[in-house]
Amino acid sequence: MTEVCEALRVPPEAFPRDLPPAPFRLFPRTVEALERISAVATVVTLSNVTCVDADTDGLRALLSPWVRDFFPSCRIGHSKPDPRAFHTVAEYFGTDPGGLIHVGDDWACDIVGAIEAGTRAVWISRGRKVPDESLVVDHGVLVAHDLAAAATHIQHLAVRSDT
Numbered sequence: 001m002t003e004v005c006e007a008l009r010v011p012p013e014a015f016p017r018d019l020p021p022a023p024f025r026l027f028p029r030t031v032e033a034l035e036r037i038s039a040v041a042t043v044v045t046l047s048n049v050t051c052v053d054a055d056t057d058g059l060r061a062l063l064s065p066w067v068r069d070f071f072p073s074c075r076i077g078h079s080k081p082d083p084r085a086f087h088t089v090a091e092y093f094g095t096d097p098g099g100l101i102h103v104g105d106d107w108a109c110d111i112v113g114a115i116e117a118g119t120r121a122v123w124i125s126r127g128r129k130v131p132d133e134s135l136v137v138d139h140g141v142l143v144a145h146d147l148a149a150a151a152t153h154i155q156h157l158a159v160r161s162d163t
Contacts, residue, residue, distance in 0.1 A: 024058055033151040034066035040158035041101070046071045046089055048079040048109060080106075081113025090119075101157065103150050107131045115139045120157075122150045 005012045037043050045059065049072045056070045069092075073079035076088045083097075090097040097118040104110020105124040114121040115135060122142040123130070135141050144150035 024055060024062060026062070027147060029146065029148045031066070033147040034063065036151040037154050038066040038068075040155055042093065043067045044069045044071060044089060046080065046085060046102070048073045050074055080104075080109040081116065083113065083117035086114060086117035086119050101154060103144075103147070103154075111135065111141055115141070122153055124150055 002012060005015050034043060043066055045063075045067060047070075056072065056075075059067070059070055071085075071089055071092075073085065076085060078085040078088060080086070086097055086100065086102065090100055098120070100114075100119045101122060102110060102114035102119045103122045103124065104114070105126065107123065111121045111123045112135070120140065122144055124147060125143050125145060127145060130136055130143060136143065142150070142153045144153055
């Protein structure tokens with residue numbers, strides 16, 4: 001920290017400490033989507049955040065009872081797209097990565113990372129063009145406009161796996 005303060009020309013005693021994390025806001029229909037997904041699957045978060053930004057207690061309060069656990073990169077020691085991030089979650093639940101469905105909105109971190117880890121993937125496009133159609137075709141990536149549409153995909157996958 002001393003080096004940072006020197007580079008910024010800020011006295012160490014004036015350097016901000018214990019800053020609260022930025023407020024977390026949910027996209028519209030997130031709670032409804034999480035309710036639907038959690039009815040058919042265990043829901044967790046896997047996020048690339050620093051320990052300063054990882055407001056796990058705030059997320060827990062906001063997303064309980066639908067989200068079972070939180071896996072910020074600062075806690076698990078790996079960040080997406082590193083396959084070890086996805087494998088850490090699978091190992092925690094005692095399952096194979098192929099038993100997971102990763103839902104994310106960052107093509108490189110979420111979708112490419114999930115595929116490289118051997119995990120199924122749902123991309124939240126928010127109307128964006130698919131960057132690589134071959135991954136969609138070759139790896140069965142599902143594309144959803146938003147989390148509510150992703151919830152519908154996951155519900156259908158759950159019904160198919162029951163039959």
